[in-house]
Amino acid sequence: MAAAEAEARGAWCVPCLVSLDTLQELCRKEKLTCKSIGITKRNLNNYEVEYLCDYKVVKDMKYYLVKWKGWPDSTNTWEPLQNLKCPLLLQQFSNDRHNYLSQVKKGKAIIPKDNNKALKPAVAEYIVKKAKQRIALQRWQDELNRRKNHKGMIFVENTVDLEGPPSDFYYINEYKPAPGISLVNEATFGCSCTDCYFEKCCPAEAGVLLAYNKNQQIRIPPGTPIYECNSRCRCGPDCPNRIVQKGTQYSLCIFRTSNGCGWGVKTLMKIKKMSFVMEYVGEVITSEEAERRGQLYDNKGITYLFDLDYESDEFTVDAARYGNVSHFVNHSCDPNLQVFNVFIDNLDTRLPRIALFSTRTINAGEELTFDYQMKGSGDVSSDSIDHSPAKKRIRTVCKCGAVTCRGYLN
Template sequence: MGEYPVVTWNSYSHAQRRLPPKYRLAKDLPHELQDRVNALPQSYRDSPQAAALFEAMMDEAMDDELEAPPISIINEVTDEGAPPWEFVYTNQMWYGEGVPPPDIKNLVSCGCVGRCDPKAKTCGCAKRQHHHLKQYIDNGTIPKDWKGVYDGKGCLQWFGVPIFECNDFCGCDEDCPNRVVQRGRRYAVSIKRTESKGWGVFNGPKRIPKGSFIGTYAGELLTVEESDHRGTLYNKFGRTYLFDIDFHHIGADEATYSVDAYHAGNNHSCDPNCEINACYINEANIEKPLLTVFTKREVEPFEELSFSYMGNIDDDAAKNAKANNDAVYAECHCGSANCLGVLFS
């Protein structure tokens, strides 16, 4: 009688790595439900049923964060039943034309059993993280005795540095401390209509600690050439959610890729409580991180969640933005004490 082959995690993961990577194409972004609702009378779109349908749509889309609390729609300001129906809730990147698929063949993975130790010299993921943090350790931003980018509660300890999480081909458990983003959001949030800034994302009833993962700035992953083309059009009618992937650690003079989150977005603040950080999971290409949102300070119950659309700008940059003729620059209504008076609309 023939013997059955012995299957180990290493043999299984190696076989999976040889298969084509799974990813989503921007041309397949769902729109049937949105088209149907937009064809209905305004009276329906302003009804409570529309808000319930919108919530159900988001809940169904959260197939990659099954334990995340549901997202609620709240409007105590206008008669709108829900945000505009061009919105597609997603935590995924949708690859545009000309963007190569995820590079999993060159992806570094660990063979750890159980939970990874960030100080272990045998953990491939820890070594990759340490390699990319060396410059921050050398300049004193991160202490030499660092114990992982996350603390024991899964909170990010340093901002402005790349995050390298364990991936689908690693041998460690799903509760490994180096798997935070991929486990999804833990805190309840709502999409709420504001008086002067349209729809925004707000915290739920619990205080959120500093360094907590909130979500992904997701959308269409574009070549920078396509992004520039869209940006020219967006600037003229005053709305853009383009985010060039040009983090310092990538080292390139110009971005290669950009994310267009036209169909979704948090509100801006000149004094934001959230920050976007580059995170790598199932991608070896350093130019294609996930854009992950973490709280940069403690967030109070029901406080609005925001980040800066303008990046780190000063008063002179704000004055130049105000003088620009493009409609994409608008008056800021964030209400913070240090408001610069302008933002990308």
């Protein structure tokens, strides 16, 4: 199937055996457009600057090597500055050059200075890699926002290194059962309340208190389950007992951390104390399978296994390959997120949904974290509750930097 036809049908994309340059040449030959590889109606027969690759000065005239959008590298051309109408790309080129030289200086490496007539090959190579990374991250950001089913937008940012999108991660919005595991998604009963906040609602049927106050903030202690109204309830979508099921309401940013913790997540909006932020989702597997995978993950120094041990330890959530934004949330010994078990349509106590609520006010730009040992912090902490991830056999050094840091993740 042609790339353009696949895109039009909304088909899944798979790795191709030919290079991007070859795909672009084939599409142009057949007069096909394909947004995913940069060929649009706008540049099918025209030239649009995608990024700038190099710089030189010839007879006092400045030239830039241009990569044309949707055209292979073999068609790159040197263009005089006065012909370029792309101030943003010119600024990015200058910033990338400056950042590279600054990094080299910090590393105390010796590199010949540019003579203002041409860039050194190492500088030009870095600039191209940075431009390609920027494009790849933008495509990944677009894909994440196409797949998410919640209000909050997802942004991606890397100003630290040349790391691009993860190669083996698939965004999902809800649990993905492993083969042989059944997730019952339909409740057998629901409330008939006209005002769920004041009447005996679904929580009362389960023998617990309504989890939220009038401001949609959590008001129960950790360890207490949340029972929200479900698809059988007569109340509408504005019911005050429907919070987690509405999904993330905040715009979040997956960003590259500067402290060696890889990717992290920060909020782009202020989050009030005790507010729902996101769910932790992934592949639901048996605890036996979790033990097997855990040994492999230990060797890689990664931790994505989360035991569903509300009443039993039969199942574990593995967010290593399948997950949502929570996949990128880092650990902290002094976190600003706390875990709660949630039941909505699926009332099987072996399979609670995992919701993360803020423990305090979180300002815009602040990184989101939760304690991988699930002991929390501040007013909602409880050392007697253990919602810990699956057992780990190798001690992993903690890099959270908190004053109360325990030194290890496990």
